[in-house]
Amino acid sequence: MKEVNISELERRFQEKIDNDIRIEPKDWMPDEYRKTLIRQISQHAHSEVVGMLPEGNWITRAPNLRRKAVLLAKVQDEAGHGLYLYSAVETLGADREQTIDDLHSGKAKYSSIFNYPTLTWADMGAIGWLVDGAAIMNQVPLCRCSYGPYARAMVRVCKEESFHQRQGFEIMTTLAKGSPEQKAMAQDALNRFWWPALMMFGPNDADSKHTQQSMDWRIKRHTNDELRQMFVDATVPQAELIGLTVPDPDLKWNEETGHYEFGAINWDEFWEVVKGNGPCNKDRIDTRRKAKEEGLWVREAAMAHAEKRAKRKSA
Numbered sequence: 001m002k003e004v005n006i007s008e009l010e011r012r013f014q015e016k017i018d019n020d021i022r023i024e025p026k027d028w029m030p031d032e033y034r035k036t037l038i039r040q041i042s043q044h045a046h047s048e049v050v051g052m053l054p055e056g057n058w059i060t061r062a063p064n065l066r067r068k069a070v071l072l073a074k075v076q077d078e079a080g081h082g083l084y085l086y087s088a089v090e091t092l093g094a095d096r097e098q099t100i101d102d103l104h105s106g107k108a109k110y111s112s113i114f115n116y117p118t119l120t121w122a123d124m125g126a127i128g129w130l131v132d133g134a135a136i137m138n139q140v141p142l143c144r145c146s147y148g149p150y151a152r153a154m155v156r157v158c159k160e161e162s163f164h165q166r167q168g169f170e171i172m173t174t175l176a177k178g179s180p181e182q183k184a185m186a187q188d189a190l191n192r193f194w195w196p197a198l199m200m201f202g203p204n205d206a207d208s209k210h211t212q213q214s215m216d217w218r219i220k221r222h223t224n225d226e227l228r229q230m231f232v233d234a235t236v237p238q239a240e241l242i243g244l245t246v247p248d249p250d251l252k253w254n255e256e257t258g259h260y261e262f263g264a265i266n267w268d269e270f271w272e273v274v275k276g277n278g279p280c281n282k283d284r285i286d287t288r289r290k291a292k293e294e295g296l297w298v299r300e301a302a303m304a305h306a307e308k309r310a311k312r313k314s315a
């Protein structure tokens with residue numbers, strides 16, 4: 001077969017990207033494309049799995065059976081999203097055990113938002129409404145990501161995400177229309193989760209080291225700031241609808257641009273949390289490490305069972 005040089009391979013690759021032809025696992029791809037997808041998809045998977053912890057904390061304390069069943073279903077969905085995404089990252093040649101060890105060692109990141117504590121039941125509403133709302137804003141464009149397995153995983157994830165966002169907003173609506181104490185609890189949760197939710201979209205475009213390349217490779221379809229703006233524009237009217245106040249004195253509607261202007265994000269806080277110095281970082285990783293250790297016997301039993309069945313089949 002005629003040798004094709006790298007620059008020709010890169011040209012053909014970018015031509016596929018520019019023509020919205022999906023890149024599949026067996027296709028040639030630049031090492032850097034593979035690397036940035038392993039980085040992003042693995043950290044996305046870690047975010048889903050660590051994201052189970054703040055909400056899992058409230059399953060036993062849900063106010064009634066319906067709320068408990070809904071929260072259980074949501075947390076189970078997040079586990080499934082994580083497993084989906086770990087499978088997607090394996091299609092790029094990443095080793096799952098190593099990927100998970102990178103989370104436990106602190107080498108890999110996960111979304112900063114999950115390092116904040118969940119102090120009241122209203123936080124379950126704020127997380128569903130704001131965190132899953134932000135996740136949807138970010139994940140819907142990922143359904144058109146140039147890498148096939150990631151885009152297809154996102155289609156399934158987004159269907160479940162919209163249920164997550166709706167159940168969260170319903171909790172906030174119920175509390176906001178409840179007693180003065182319930183409304184105060186909802187407002188407190190909004191106050192604590194609003195700015196960390198804006199940080200989920202990543203640093204400003206000017207400070208984002210990956211965005212331009214990810215846009216050129218059509219991994220990202222919108223920049224961090226574009227998605228953040230879309231989230232603010234969609235969410236502020238929802239807060240107003242239920243009589244809650246977004247904790248930003250600089251928030252104002254700009255008739256000319258058709259967007260909300262909002263205040264400055266505390267990027268020092270963001271980078272401190274990303275670096276591991278958030279309120280719950282240590283607790284989250286300790287819990288994940290403990291889950292891996294305590295689950296070892298289940299994995300060993302499942303492997304032994306699978307090997308026995310394979311032996312029986314081949315006998």
Ligand code: 3HC
Pocket residue numbers: 039040043044045047048051078081109110111112113131132135138161199200201202203207208209210211214224274
């Ligand atoms: N938390 C932690 N780290 C973050 C971050 C955040 N909110 N935002 C950015 N970073 C990190 C990046 O990972 C990168 O570090 P790295 O090079 O070590 O990976 C660095 O900050 C620079 O940021 P960039 O904007 O240049 O990086 P990206 O181009 O990767 O953009 C992103 C960051 C927007 C999070 C992008 O990776 C992305 O879209 N990821 C997929 C979606 C995702 O992971 N969402 C997280 C939440 S999942 C969730 O909420 C589940 C829901 O069910 C609850």
